[in-house]
Amino acid sequence: MAGLYLHIPFCKQACHYCNFHFATSLRQKPELVQAMQKELIGKAEAWRSHSFDTIYFGGGTPSLLDPMELEGLLTTIYQHYSVQPNAEITLEANPDDIHAGSLTQWKQFGINRLSLGIQSFANTDLEWMNRAHNAEQATQALQLALAHFPNLTADLIYGTPGLTDGQWIQNIETLTQLQVPHISAYALTVEPKTPLDKQIRLQQKPTTDPDQQARQFLIGMDKLRNAGYEHYEISNFAKPGHRSKHNSSYWKGIPYLGIGPSAHSYQPPVRSWQIANNRQYIERIEAGSLAFESETLTPVQILNERIMISLRTQEGLSESEIPPTVLESWKPMLNRYGQEKFILIDNGSIRLTDLGKLQADGIAAALFLEESDQIN
Numbered sequence: 001m002a003g004l005y006l007h008i009p010f011c012k013q014a015c016h017y018c019n020f021h022f023a024t025s026l027r028q029k030p031e032l033v034q035a036m037q038k039e040l041i042g043k044a045e046a047w048r049s050h051s052f053d054t055i056y057f058g059g060g061t062p063s064l065l066d067p068m069e070l071e072g073l074l075t076t077i078y079q080h081y082s083v084q085p086n087a088e089i090t091l092e093a094n095p096d097d098i099h100a101g102s103l104t105q106w107k108q109f110g111i112n113r114l115s116l117g118i119q120s121f122a123n124t125d126l127e128w129m130n131r132a133h134n135a136e137q138a139t140q141a142l143q144l145a146l147a148h149f150p151n152l153t154a155d156l157i158y159g160t161p162g163l164t165d166g167q168w169i170q171n172i173e174t175l176t177q178l179q180v181p182h183i184s185a186y187a188l189t190v191e192p193k194t195p196l197d198k199q200i201r202l203q204q205k206p207t208t209d210p211d212q213q214a215r216q217f218l219i220g221m222d223k224l225r226n227a228g229y230e231h232y233e234i235s236n237f238a239k240p241g242h243r244s245k246h247n248s249s250y251w252k253g254i255p256y257l258g259i260g261p262s263a264h265s266y267q268p269p270v271r272s273w274q275i276a277n278n279r280q281y282i283e284r285i286e287a288g289s290l291a292f293e294s295e296t297l298t299p300v301q302i303l304n305e306r307i308m309i310s311l312r313t314q315e316g317l318s319e320s321e322i323p324p325t326v327l328e329s330w331k332p333m334l335n336r337y338g339q340e341k342f343i344l345i346d347n348g349s350i351r352l353t354d355l356g357k358l359q360a361d362g363i364a365a366a367l368f369l370e371e372s373d374q375i376n
């Protein structure tokens, strides 16, 4: 099994916090989609032995694709790759692109899961983030999308300065009352070189407050669990049977193929990625160059990634994945984390408690191995 990710690097406007690769001019879109089709064809041979059980159109804003462009990409995939008959096929969409016509068309093309970038239902918050939609559009789009795609996920962002706990609760309740089956909730992070980073440095906007973020994370967990959602990954909540198969495959270390500028691929132990520049991506594909850079992960790097990713999941880090000598060396640290109520160890898995989830990165980093460590 494997996952297929397609990066559509275009957006209507730049959200101030975003550090994904995208352009706000759509001028190169037709040419770039053609280049992605060429990349798909060029990489098919290397992925011949894999069958894809998830396809994910991410970005950027894939809902900006014209129907013909989306159909062209899907046709190329089906012509050149093996896709499981019940594959999960997700399209990320922004509320301002949701119309009955586009929803019907996406369904006809075989899209069976929608990922809606709501982020907030508070207008002040949406304006602060420089989102292209307002609160009313978010609600209407969500209702319309759910009528066509019962398998839907919505993204929310918490911890933006100015988002009160009351508004955060309201954002969550709007989704739970509509029975949205999957919700991703992310803390606002200030990424280097984003407009938000610059605005904060120029003191045009306040920076984030870690206490507010921690409080809103705990509120979110509590509200969503009480509403019947499984908290199956630190930022992801699902009604039973609605976990994201695509993201779960990343967390399980399953190989994935990424197509488009900035997209990453992983065929253990090699990770490769495309250049994050639309013009140069098109030129490179035209010249027959299928990968920009790659690295071969060492066994220690692979294990460290497993530690970091698994700790974020409900299932936790299985002790069976860790060499016995390493587990032995971790004992004093694990005992301490247990006493501090950051972790629980049961059924051979190391799991983070709610308190531990607030320290997830620090705990993972403390467990990381050095290249000089013996792991065989």
Ligand code: SF4
Residues within 6 Å of the ligand: 010, 011, 012, 013, 014, 015, 018, 019, 020, 022, 059, 060, 061, 094, 117
């Ligand atoms: S729509 Fe998504 S990808 Fe585009 S700028 Fe906003 S957050 Fe980034």
